[in-house]
Amino acid sequence: MDFRENDEQRALRVAVASLAAKYGHEYWVAKARSGEKTTELWAEAGRLGYLGVAVPEEYGGGGGGITELSIVCEELAAGGCPLLLLVVSPAIAATVIAKSGTPEQRRAWLPGFADGSVRMSFAITEPDAGSNSHRITTTARPDGDGWRLSGSKVFISGVDETDTTLVVSRLADARTGKLRPAMFLVPNDAPGVEYRPIPMEFTSPERQFTMFFDEAALPAESLVGGEDAGxxxxxxxxxxxxxxxxxxxxxxxxxxxxxxxxxxxxxxxxxxxxxxxxxxxxxxxxxxxxxxxxxxxxxxxxxxxxxxxxxxxxxxxxxxxxxxxxxxxxxxxxxxxxxxxxxxxxxxxxxxxxxxxxxxxxxxxxxxxxxxxxxxxxxxxxxx
The missing domain is CATH 1.20.140.10 (Butyryl-CoA Dehydrogenase, subunit A, domain 3)
Incomplete structure (x- = not known):
């Protein structure tokens, strides 16, 4: 077990630190206080390939792993620019789709994660569930060729910066009738989807939101990995x-x-x-x-x-x-x-x-x- 970084990882660390120094903490704070987004920093990190270091090469990424992505997260934060969406979008959403998505979902989404053009929120926490994910009540039901999603989520990061949210819900097992975990790719502007900002008492360009799903209509391909992914x-x-x-x-x-x-x-x-x-x-x-x-x-x-x-x-x-x-x-x-x-x-x-x-x-x-x-x-x- 050797945790020493190889030459490529050390070079990545130096390069990301240089990018963070170019923007700096003053940039991050100014964006947070003006209500603007760190769009320029995100776009440049994507263009340079840093956001896609963990995306498989066949989809335009760097072919690395969470080791490389954690280097990117750490060095941007060490330069005074901690980006929470790095955790939400490349680390969670892209990894879930790369490991558990259907071939069609990988082809549709991973190239955008690789170049930074796709940013995706992640929704698991609920007002009445907190740390107990077994009490999640957001539920999807079959509806013709698609699904209907109902429920609510809280403390969802960056919904105003993303087009889609990866939503953890429950789905009735066709054989047993029991509810089991399932994840859906939900467009933030889909009919039946609403989100509201939560006033927060800390400095960050990334805002927190409550999301509501009122019989939101979703296509069949929005279920991540199919019904057996769970x-x-x-x-x-x-x-x-x-x-x-x-x-x-x-x-x-x-x-x-x-x-x-x-x-x-x-x-x-x-x-x-x-x-x-x-x-x-x-x-x-x-x-x-x-x-x-x-x-x-x-x-x-x-x-x-x-x-x-x-x-x-x-x-x-x-x-x-x-x-x-x-x-x-x-x-x-x-x-x-x-x-x-x-x-x-x-x-x-x-x-x-x-x-x-x-x-x-x-x-x-x-x-x-x-x-x-x-x-x-x-x-x-x-x-x-």
Whole structure:
């Protein structure tokens, strides 16, 4: 088991970091506060092939895996441009279609994911289900040659930037009548589909939405992978989601530590810089170590996913937990090092607090990760 990056992966990391530096955190914040989208950055990342690194070569992608995509997520975030849609669209939606979609769905969608012309939202969370996906009530029923979809979803990212949403629903088994998981490709402008923005208290160019499906009419080919895809299609996207969120959080942690260290190394209040005082230096050093450990956990999880390792679930959950905690600590240490300046817009660290705090909650809360580890890693009785 060797987690050292090869020459191509190192070159990818350098290239994406260069792109992030071209735009920078000021660009990201300006877009968030003006209500605009990071269209230019997304388009350039797509043109350069970074958004499609994990799409199979036969569909115009780079032919890599979640390892390469996590590098893209991390380096953009480390440059001050954390893009949540990288997790939602290339990591979840494109992976689900590549692994579980029909041949026709792969041909129709994957080339667009590869060049960035396709952006797709992902909808699983419901108002009354939360972390309990077994309580999902959004349901599809056959209707002639197609389907009718009814239900609602909440905290759906970037619906105003995408044309289609990959919706997790339930479908009655034709043999047993029992409901089982199924995913549908739902056009955001389809009759019966409505979405509304959710006012949020954190800085991000990507907005959150509630979606409603009122007997939305869908064609037969909107069912991802056919009626037998079920849980396999769903889980094809959940581990990549956790891994790329971990990479996203690690990148933010790196950015915060770098900003904190740069400020501490230049700010003079008494004799010498404030970075010469252990009260400032030690929290930053501690955060650097914690972020580095989280990066290692993330790399292990991505490697395991790309190798179809059966331990991927545990590794992905552990990486997401470690990265979220490390990122929160890093942003907090950076803000504290800046003092009052850490809470101003000018210094660009307080703007990240909402993003790292959300990473502790989504896509799966740290409590549910601890439940998973207690049950599956430690062999303890299920507590939920």
């Amino acid at each position: 849980l396999g299609a769903l889980f094809a996207g959940l581990n990549p989601e956790r891994i790329t969120v971990a990479a996203y959080a690690c990148g933010i942690g790196r950015y915060a530590v770098a900003r904190g260290a740069a400020y501490a190394g230049s700010r003079k209040v008494w004799d010498g810089t404030i970075g010469s005082h252990q009260a400032i230096a030690h929290p930053l050093a501690k955060s650097h170590i914690e972020v580095d450990l989280a990066r290692l956990a993330t790399r292990r999880a991505a490697w395991a996913y790309d190798q179809d390792d059966p331990a991927t679930g545990e590794y992905a959950n552990s990486a997401k937990y470690a990265a979220a905690e490390a990122a929160i600590g890093a942003v907090d240490a950076a803000v504290q090092a800046h003092g009052g300046n850490g809470m101003t817009s000018e210094y660009g660290v307080g703007t990240l607090w909402g993003a790292v705090r959300a990473a502790r909650i989504a896509p799966v809360s740290r409590e549910m990760i601890l439940n998973f580890v207690a049950q599956h890693s430690l062999g303890l009785d299920r507590s939920y």
